Amino acid sequence: MTKSNDSIRCSVHDCKHNCAEKNCCSLDTIQVRAHNANPKSSASVDCCSFDCK
Incomplete structure (x- = not known):
C-alpha cells in the first residue's frame, strides 16, 4: 500500500501520486502554479x- 498524505487532498485518479482509496496525494509536498x-x-x-500514470 502506498503511503498517503492526508493533508493533501486529491481526486485526480490519473496521477500516479494519487491514493485513490483515500483521495489523497502520496507526496510529502506539492507545487502549485497560477495561470x-x-x-x-x-x-x-x-x-x-x-x-500521469
Whole structure:
C-alpha cells in the first residue's frame, strides 16, 4: 500500500501520486502554479506535481 498524505487532498485518479482509496496525494509536498498574476478561482491554478500514470 502506498503511503498517503492526508493533508493533501486529491481526486485526480490519473496521477500516479494519487491514493485513490483515500483521495489523497502520496507526496510529502506539492507545487502549485497560477495561470496568471491574479488568480480568482481554483480553475486558475494547476498542481505542477502531477505525473500521469
